Amino acid sequence: FNTTQDNKPLIHATPPEGWMNDPNGLWYDSKDELYHMYYQYNPNDTVWALPIVWGHKTSKNLTIWDDAGIAMAPTDTITGFYSGSVVVDYNNTSGFFNSSTDPRQRAVAIYTYNTPEAEVQCVAYSLDGGYSFIQYESNPVLSNNSTQFxxxxVIWHEESQKWIMTVAKTQEYKVAIYSSSDLKDWTLESEVEKVGVLGYQYECPGLAKISLPDVVLESGSNNKTIPNSSSSKDAWVLFISINPGAPQGGSYVEYFIGDFNGTVFTPFSRETQALDDGKDYYAFQTFFNSPDNSTLGVAWASNWQYGQYVPTYPWRSSMSLVRNLTLEYFQANPESKILKLKSQPVIDYDCFTSNSDVIKFSNLSSLSTLDSIYSFSNSSEGILEFNLTWSVNSSSYDNHDFADLSLKLRGGLNPFEYLRLGYLANVNSFFIDRGHSTNNWVNENPFYTNKLSVNLQPFDYVNDEISTYKVYGIIDRNIMELYFNDGFQVSTNTFFFGDYNYISSVELSVGKDGVFDIQEFSVRQLHL
Ligand code: FRU
Structure with a gap:
């Protein structure tokens, strides 16, 4: 066990000590220009336990998160304030506010109160801009005698001028949609039932309106996920978290693109699409009031299969980076384009000092089986980013070759600890290997999948024989986020070395000459 805070991510939100899971109540305060994030928090231990409370973080730039203590907590030890959301009630529809609270700071939390008897929905309001909440005296506002609800x-639906709530009837595989004009009286409008991968249960649903791309597709484009007669400029995206039962094991987030008329959500396709292909991305939620109509969101960067056992102490888990989501058409294979969410990390580079160690590898077009190695100075703080763009010449290898491009990111103290990433041309897949660690836990936990893959599509079909791929990677101590082809595919994974989680050298190698052409490979450490 690493008993220091050394491996704790710096630009990913973490608990001060103790346990963190789902992001809750994400909202943007446009008065103080401040982002708020609450989260499922157990300050007393590094595992999930009742009474779970709402921890609180704030950020000016979505890169550095300040701790803001505990925003709300149950008054006994056998219940929990489970996941939920926050809205800004500008027009005081709830009647909780008077003129002394700026309209832009009228935060109302809508969350699940978990008791041994039932799960019910409650509301609480804040008179101090989101730092503390007062419970509504007539809670709960919604219950249905279920322990799985x-x-x-909650979002504001502009078109119908109503609040819309999505809430999970988890083990019936239903997302119930309710409406309200005051955040207190809720009316059931419809239910979305059994879409996508079901797994054991549905959790943390959410709806977001996202603009459709302008591009008009050529006719004859053969994909169901594209609305054929839609004149609308926007689509609606329904997010659902599944646990357990994810394609990659354990927990994951799937989404459905469709229409929402204020009453019913109609998906264009009921097929699952993963928001992230990695093992550590769950309970995604969007911000209320994201600036400029953007869709910003955060996920818990862990997996219920092993999240409570990962070798960190005295804290466990972090969030993902905040991502900006847009909808675009994606060439899934040579025959089909599909409408897909594209994820871009939100990073404020002004947070970093300018003395970052930047390396641009050049002249790699003739990269041979000889490695190209670079070692950083030892002053790393553990944040590193890289860009790798390569193309594959498919006429230069055959099935018997092991034609891989491989990037090793080695840890600081022990050269046998490294992350290995790369692409195996023969099988059209990107690989991620996080198993080269001296930490026994990594090798012994039965669910901490060491080897992961991403079914990577070329972002540009140059011609029949050459395809181009790219990946942007950001590593923050014990978490790595990989964005492929400008964010059409993402893979988020934690990793744990035995000694020292910081990457101190990178090396690139190929398994066979003449297959790969490296257009770009640049790496830099970032210093706060
Ligand atoms: C998802 C989840 C939610 C629940 C919360 C409890 O990770 O199980 O469904 O509200 O965690 O902490």
């Missing part, structure tokens, strides 16, 4: 996410 949770995670309300």
């Amino acid at each position: 949770r995670d309300p996410k």
